[in-house]
Amino acid sequence: MSRSREISDPLLAIGAVAERTGLTVSAIRFYEGKGLVSSERASSGHRRFRRSVIRRLSFILTSQRLGYSLDEIGRQLDRLPDARTPTDADWKRLARGFADDIDERIAGLQLLRSKLDGCIGCGCLSLTKCSIWNPADGAAELGSGPRYLVGDSADDVIDA
DSSP states (O other): OOHHHHHHOSEEEHHHHHHHHOOOHHHHHHHHHTTSSOOEEOTTSOEEEETHHHHHHHHHHHHHHTTOOHHHHHHHHTTSOSSSOOOHHHHHHHHHHHHHHHHHHHHHHHHHHHHTTSOOSSSOOOSTTHHHHSGGGGGGGGOSSOTTTTTOOHHHHHHO
16 A cells, blocks of 8 residues: 555555554554454454554554553553544653653663662672672561662661
């Protein structure tokens, strides 16, 4: 289908959607089966999609690459109208809801990057730095897991 014809058609065939998103037809059907996108049926029985599904699918693909589960993505997409094409205001509302979580993930990744080469308070005591920052595995008193990556510090161990 030519690009000019594709733009003038209000509904797109699944192949055109696949071409625009870089997804396979089977992936689009999968997302539709999960309720993340919807289609209409032509009189021939073939699926036809609104152009706005391209943005939804791109959002899904990007969100998955960032580590979000389909359930998390679905909860966000549920904030968009299904019966009409989402407006700029609809997408801005979704973005605000997603922004806090993205900020938390960024902060967590920055913390991981800054501390990964040192003691993270996990109890392995395999680095020589561990005996300085987590003597005798004192961080274990604060709970399980990598205590210095979940917000505790070596100062908490001394005070504990």
